[in-house]
Amino acid sequence: MEDNNLVEEYVRLVLETKLREVDITDGKATHGSDKHIADLQNRIDDLTKWRDKQRRGSEARANYARLISRLRSELKSAQRQASKKKISERQKKKK
Numbered sequence: 001m002e003d004n005n006l007v008e009e010y011v012r013l014v015l016e017t018k019l020r021e022v023d024i025t026d027g028k029a030t031h032g033s034d035k036h037i038a039d040l041q042n043r044i045d046d047l048t049k050w051r052d053k054q055r056r057g058s059e060a061r062a063n064y065a066r067l068i069s070r071l072r073s074e075l076k077s078a079q080r081q082a083s084k085k086k087i088s089e090r091q092k093k094k095k
Helices: 002-020 034-052 059-094
Strands: 021-024 027-030
Touching (some): 021 034, 027 034, 034 059
Antiparallel strands (some): 021 027
16 A cells, blocks of 8 residues: 555656746746746847837737736746745755
8 A cells, every 4th residue: 555655656746847847948947946037037028129129009019918928927926936945945944
């Protein structure tokens, strides 16, 4: 019975790791890592520059705005994850 628990725990850990892995410009990173957050900020900056080159009211500008909005929400999620991780690490150090 204990072997089954170990296998289940292993599978859960592997799945959690894969789910937290994200694609970034130059490869892969963990969701909420400094590398991930920096990549999102760079992408938002680049898209903002491209959006600003478009005519107001154009479909292209609206598409860029939607992409920026989506990346900003992903950035907030990554920042929350990073905060939780830092708090967790501090609590572990206190113990």
